[in-house]
Amino acid sequence: MHLHLKLFLLICVQISTLSAEKSKQPNIVIIIADDVGWNDFGLHGSNQIPTPNIDALGYNGVILDKFYTQQTCTPSRSSLLTAKYPIRLGLQGFPIWAGENRALPLDTPVMPELLKDLGYSTHLVGKWHLGAACNQNTPTMRGFDTHFGYLNGLTGYFRYTTSVPDPRNPSLNLTGFDLRDGFEPQWALKGQYATELFNKKSLEVIDKHDTDKPLFLMVAHLAGHAGENGTELGVPDQARTDKLYNYIASPERRQYADLINLMDQSVGDVVAKLSQKRMLDNSIILFFSDNGAPTTGKFGNYGSGWPFRGLKATLFEGGVRGTGVIYSPLLIQKNYVNRQLIHISDILPTLYRAAGGNLDKLGNIDGVDQWDTISTNSAGTRSEMLINIDEKLGYSGILDGEGRFKLLNGTYSIGNSFYGEDGRGLDNPSYDYESVIKSNVNAAIQSLGNSVHLEEAIIDDLRTTITLDDCKTKDQETSIKCDKMCLFDLWSDPCEVENLINESTLTDVIDDLKAKLDKFVEALVPQKNRAIDPRSDPVNFNGTWSPWLKCDVTG
Ligand SMILES: *[C@@H]1O[C@H](CO)[C@@H](O)[C@H](O)[C@H]1NC(C)=O
Ligand SMILES: *[C@@H]1O[C@H](CO)[C@@H](O)[C@H](O)[C@H]1NC(C)=O
Ligand SMILES: *[C@@H]1O[C@H](CO)[C@@H](O)[C@H](O)[C@H]1NC(C)=O
Ligand SMILES: *[C@@H]1O[C@H](CO)[C@@H](O)[C@H](O)[C@H]1NC(C)=O
Ligand SMILES: *[C@@H]1O[C@H](CO)[C@@H](O)[C@H](O)[C@H]1NC(C)=O
Numbered sequence: 001m002h003l004h005l006k007l008f009l010l011i012c013v014q015i016s017t018l019s020a021e022k023s024k025q026p027n028i029v030i031i032i033a034d035d036v037g038w039n040d041f042g043l044h045g046s047n048q049i050p051t052p053n054i055d056a057l058g059y060n061g062v063i064l065d066k067f068y069t070q071q072t073c074t075p076s077r078s079s080l081l082t083a084k085y086p087i088r089l090g091l092q093g094f095p096i097w098a099g100e101n102r103a104l105p106l107d108t109p110v111m112p113e114l115l116k117d118l119g120y121s122t123h124l125v126g127k128w129h130l131g132a133a134c135n136q137n138t139p140t141m142r143g144f145d146t147h148f149g150y151l152n153g154l155t156g157y158f159r160y161t162t163s164v165p166d167p168r169n170p171s172l173n174l175t176g177f178d179l180r181d182g183f184e185p186q187w188a189l190k191g192q193y194a195t196e197l198f199n200k201k202s203l204e205v206i207d208k209h210d211t212d213k214p215l216f217l218m219v220a221h222l223a224g225h226a227g228e229n230g231t232e233l234g235v236p237d238q239a240r241t242d243k244l245y246n247y248i249a250s251p252e253r254r255q256y257a258d259l260i261n262l263m264d265q266s267v268g269d270v271v272a273k274l275s276q277k278r279m280l281d282n283s284i285i286l287f288f289s290d291n292g293a294p295t296t297g298k299f300g301n302y303g304s305g306w307p308f309r310g311l312k313a314t315l316f317e318g319g320v321r322g323t324g325v326i327y328s329p330l331l332i333q334k335n336y337v338n339r340q341l342i343h344i345s346d347i348l349p350t351l352y353r354a355a356g357g358n359l360d361k362l363g364n365i366d367g368v369d370q371w372d373t374i375s376t377n378s379a380g381t382r383s384e385m386l387i388n389i390d391e392k393l394g395y396s397g398i399l400d401g402e403g404r405f406k407l408l409n410g411t412y413s414i415g416n417s418f419y420g421e422d423g424r425g426l427d428n429p430s431y432d433y434e435s436v437i438k439s440n441v442n443a444a445i446q447s448l449g450n451s452v453h454l455e456e457a458i459i460d461d462l463r464t465t466i467t468l469d470d471c472k473t474k475d476q477e478t479s480i481k482c483d484k485m486c487l488f489d490l491w492s493d494p495c496e497v498e499n500l501i502n503e504s505t506l507t508d509v510i511d512d513l514k515a516k517l518d519k520f521v522e523a524l525v526p527q528k529n530r531a532i533d534p535r536s537d538p539v540n541f542n543g544t545w546s547p548w549l550k551c552d553v554t555g
Pocket of ligand 3: 499500501502
């Protein structure tokens with residue numbers, strides 16, 4: 001009996017060693033929020049929207065303080081998946097409209113393809129927004145084993161309809177259903193709340209995952225993008241929303257708060273599921289927002305980029321400085337705020353190396369491997385960071401390698417002032433440390449046993465370190481134009497109030513940044529934005545948004 005038990009245990013140990021060897025490559029989970037502002041996460045100092053799970057992920061892992069994205073969805077997501085600046089792909093301008101024939105170039109390898117080649121099982125839940133004119137453009141033809149979600153830039157939180165009145169062709173007003181599993185429209189799921197549905201599907205992916213293989217799961221939430229035609233801030237229970245967030249005056253901001261909190265709960269569920277499946281001890285989890293909030297205007301979602309200047313689509317900090325947190329037990333240093341300059345294009349080389357890939361395979365990319373930077377809190381490896389060049393609208397920007405001096409050449413037409421709520425007034429509840437400590441994310445991470453015990457003092461210390469409360473006085477709280485260029489010192493002026501372009505002591509800095517920007521201008525692939533193709537009309541496809549063209553497979 002005892003002998004049998006011993007033998008049995010021995011076999012178990014051998015099996016588990018074996019499977020541990022097989023799955024040495026880390027599981028990679030990327031969770032992306034859409035259009036969510038810097039100040040919409042508790043860890044940045046606002047008390048308005050509870051995000052205990054995302055906060056706990058950051059406090060237990062590494063909070064990336066100088067994590068930059070692109071200014072809008074398509075540019076950001078293209079850079080994420082290719083490790084290139086969007087100017088290399090011609091995707092630097094306006095995001096892809098539903099019905100527009102434009103996509104990630106077919107000859108550029110993308111993250112899911114590259115990870116699949118390393119043996120990963122690859123899954124996308126939620127948004128794609130990288131082109132869908134022909135089948136070859138869509139996620140399951142670009143390296144994802146499965147895709148459950150939508151192809152366009154947005155959809156409805158319940159009805160999953162997307163309408164695109166094209167401003168360049170107002171007579172075209174196309175509306176269609178956009179929720180699919182691979183190529184199959186999911187009519188039967190109409191009415192289910194998007195965040196809950198995407199959460200359920202993400203948990204299913206993890207549940208079904210064969211742990212002999214490493215997992216790559218990308219969850220690209222609809223929250224907090226405005227849905228449908230850009231006016232819907234969908235919540236599952238309006239009365240509950242109004243009660244929970246009664247301290248927020250604006251009814252739309254209340255809805256937004258709820259839909260962000262529900263997304264935060266999904267982050268908790270996903271991490272808890274990884275823990276249940278015993279995958280968490282060998283996982284890397286990265287959460288970030290794809291660009292700043294469009295607080296007001298078309299697609300306005302009432303998000304907040306306070307205290308930064310600028311909305312989504314601008315190159316001010318409010319448009320491009322992203323909220324980013326990463327957790328992995330594989331990180332050597334955790335529980336700290338990383339101040340190194342990190343760009344969204346760095347994610348692919350960073351994760352690819354962690355996955356055991358050879359960086360030479362990635363060819364000519366703009367992203368740099370930041371694994372050591374993050375894991376050991378060592379110096380970053382960037383000599384500069386192109387923010388973007390929009391050659392059609394005439395605005396561009398670049399940062400030096402320390403993330404200190406920022407040169408802007410021109411500005412986007414709107415959204416260049418200060419917006420959004422500070423969330424710090426006495427009318428808001430106080431920060432709920434207990435909910436962070438009791439969150440699903442914290443419980444799962446603490447159950448691994450080798451983590452620093454998260455307590456109020458640690459949280460408070462980290463949160464104080466990261467919070468920006470001391471921007472220069474904002475008596476110049478007006479729009480700013482950089483048509484004769486702007487230079488900001490982000491170390492002393494993160495809110496971009498004081499334009500130093502005429503500062504004689506900074507001539508060298510300015511000339512250096514101008515020269516670097518010019519080099520990027522020369523290398524730029526022009527935008528190929530097209531009008532919406534009337535043949536894409538969902539009416540031709542039983543009411544669904546569907547690939548409408550036959551592409552040449554070679555692109
Ligand atoms: C476009 O069509 C949708 C659905 O038919 C309708 O709800 C919406 O009001 C229309 N928008 C415009 C600008 O005509
Ligand atoms: C958007 O949809 C809402 C609700 O369905 C409707 O009231 C509004 O008129 C629509 N706006 C446009 C510009 O289509
Ligand atoms: C910089 O100098 C130019 C030329 O004298 C002037 O037109 C511009 O207003 C100045 N800009 C700032 C921000 O001081
Ligand atoms: C700044 O923008 C102007 C107008 O678009 C352009 O002519 C100029 O070359 C740009 N300068 C740099 C350094 O990119
Ligand atoms: C067409 O769309 C309807 C929903 O409007 C759906 O019930 C039906 O199954 C679809 N037909 C086909 C052939 O996909």
